[in-house]
Amino acid sequence: MRRQVATLAAISALLAGCGGGVDGSPVAAERWDPCSITPEALEATGLDPAYRDEGWERGIEVPDWGSCVFHAPGGVYSPYGLSVLSSTDHTIAEARAKPGNMEGRDLQIGGRDAYMFKTEFDPAIRDCQIALEVPGGVVVFNALYNEDDGVDACEVVLNHVNDLESAVPAASN
Template identity: 70%
Template sequence: MRKRVATLAAVAAVLAGCGSGVEGSPIAAEHWDPCSITPEAIGATGLDPAYRDEGWGRGVDVPDWARCEYMPPGGKAAYALSVKSSVEHTIAEARTKPVNRDGHDFVVGGRDAYMYKTEFGAAIRDCNIALDVPQGIVVFTVLYQEEDGVDACGLALKHVNDLEGAVPPAPK
């Protein structure tokens, strides 16, 4: 009997020592859903409020990013706006990634922003604007496919300014 009480006391002491003093369990941060931007907000920026393409395509899984693509109204569009979010990546990573070129820092709606281009080839001009959010990053990307003199970064900036209020608030 003494041995049993001693064993129970030892187990109780070990279990008490394993407690962290904090109740609950950690919750993994979740992606902000870029497809949650309202059709009204999409329409107000000049894009088709009825069109949205969620995800990366059939059979493609990119677990660290959520993605939604929007298009201007009409049949054949000169560009698409892709909005991506990640809780696993940061704006600091966008600044240091070697394939991101012509980058510069600025502020959008009081939040840290970084504009950059990548290499898509001669047929497509791109512009990316990364916004800092409390957990991670939101990236707006314009992929422009026509040679008509339109500045992809000017277009991206217009959409970011119009839609910045739809993303999670800026970190404090």
């Protein structure tokens, strides 16, 4: 059940977009694998390095997004999970334009464009997401809290993004 809620949260973060080409000929950009974040980087940011849940819930296919979920030490989504989505078909501009994204604010993280926002998909879960610009697409980090422990989900996701920004593809210059 908790995985289904996380899957729904990740799907709610989906944006819409396009990729680019080189020298006038279309070339499909290669999507970065969010599960390629090393156990050492996960441990350094305070996540459980032994846990990663790759892909989507059984029976769910989202071909334009890669997905990986990591957990804080202590259990599955307790107190929170961090999902990381990657797409070459979508852009950060779409996160800014999506009407369901609330409390949005622009950021700079590691010299690249970022956008922080919340969604309202389930009153029992607090979430905060950061869309981070990558060459030819976007990576979205999402902290999903299912415990009311008073912690700000946006603070948590911002800390993780600051720690893990160097693990995603280099920013465009």
